[in-house]
Amino acid sequence: xxxxxxxxxxxxxxxxxxxxxxxxxxxxxxxxxxxxxxxxxxxxxxxxxxxxxxxxxxxxxxxxxxxxxxxxxxxxxxxxxxxxxxxxxxxxxxxxxxxxxxxxxxxxxxxxxxxxxxxxxxxxxxxxxxxxxxxxxxxxxxxxxxxxxxxxxxxxxxxxxxxxxxxxxxxxxxxxxxxxxxxxxxxxxxxxxxxxxxxxxxxxxxxxxxxxxxxxxxxxxx
Numbered sequence: 703x704x705x706x707x708x709x710x711x712x713x714x715x716x717x718x719x720x721x722x723x724x725x726x727x728x729x730x731x732x733x734x735x736x737x738x739x740x741x742x743x744x745x746x747x748x749x750x751x752x753x754x755x756x757x758x759x760x761x762x763x764x765x766x767x768x769x770x771x772x773x774x775x776x777x778x779x780x781x782x783x784x785x786x787x788x789x790x791x792x793x794x795x796x797x798x799x800x801x802x803x804x805x806x807x808x809x810x811x812x813x814x815x816x817x818x819x820x821x822x823x824x825x826x827x828x829x830x831x832x833x834x835x836x837x838x839x840x841x842x843x844x845x846x847x848x849x850x851x852x853x854x855x856x857x858x859x860x861x862x863x864x865x866x867x868x869x870x871x872x873x874x875x876x877x878x879x880x881x882x883x884x885x886x887x888x889x890x891x892x893x894x895x896x897x898x899x900x901x902x903x904x905x906x907x908x909x910x911x912x913x914x915x916x917x918x919x920x921x922x923x924x
Contacts, residue, residue: 707918707921707922708922709922709923710919710922711796711919712915712916712918712919712920712922712923713795713796713916713919714796714919715796715797715800716861716911716915717857718796718800721797721800722800722804725800725801725804725806726804728804728806729804729805729806733806734805734806734807735806735807735809736801736806736807736808736809737809737810737811738797738808738809738810739810739812740790740793740794740797740808740810740812740813741786741787741790741793741810741812741813741818742812742832742835743789744787744789744790744813745787745812745813745817745818745821745822745829746821746829746830746832746834746835747787747829748826762909763889763892763895763896764888764889764892764893764896764913765887765888765889765892766882766883766885766886766887766888766889767886767889768885768886768887769886769887769888785815785818785819786813786815786818787813787818790810790813794810836849836850837849858908861908861911862905862906862908864911865900865906865908865910865911865914866906869906869910869911869914870897870900870906872914872917872918873893873897873900873910873914874897876893876914876917877890877893877894877897880893880917881917881920881921881924882913882916882917882920888913893913896910
């Protein structure tokens with residue numbers, strides 16, 4: 703859909719179009735309020751005030767000079783810490799406009815400030831692996847395959863197939879002409895190397911999806 707280059711938000715959710723179909727179906731059935739699970743991952747994560755040491759992310763080889771400089775200043779001049787986790791607020795910015803366009807009011811119970819504060823104070827063992835949530839599901843009488851599925855649902859297989867079949871051709875086009883490369887946010891030579899590596903790699907790096915989505919989004923606005 704985005705490859706049609708219809709104007710869209712470059713920072714929009716990757717699965718925006720798929721969720722739009724669901725929202726349209728709900729709106730057609732006169733749904734006015736929809737409860738979401740937004741924030742569940744964030745309130746179960748290590749809180750920033752704990753002493754937990756998070757793993758250092760691997761460097762992104764194709765970042766350009768401007769992007770690297772901006773990344774070094776990402777924690778400068780920040781607004782005060784909000785009651786809700788910042789990633790949750792960012793998710794609201796990506797997903798909630800789609801609900802509102804469909805005439806649906808999104809409600810996310812898991813990020814009520816009282817729940818957020820409560821989860822911040824819980825010992826880590828109650829949050830690791832969403833233990834508290836899973837125990838609540840068990841107490842509600844649902845089977846174990848619902849409370850703790852052996853194979854958690856994710857979109858990694860879909861993402862990998864999409865990158866192989868659709869993403870790499872877009873990447874080939876970027877190597878010829880790219881807004882991000884021209885502006886200095888992406889290193890063209892490093893991106894070309896990443897493209898060569900992707901051919902022989904068993905898995906295409908999912909971070910490539912971010913740069914491809916941003917490039918296509920910027921092109922749609924020109």
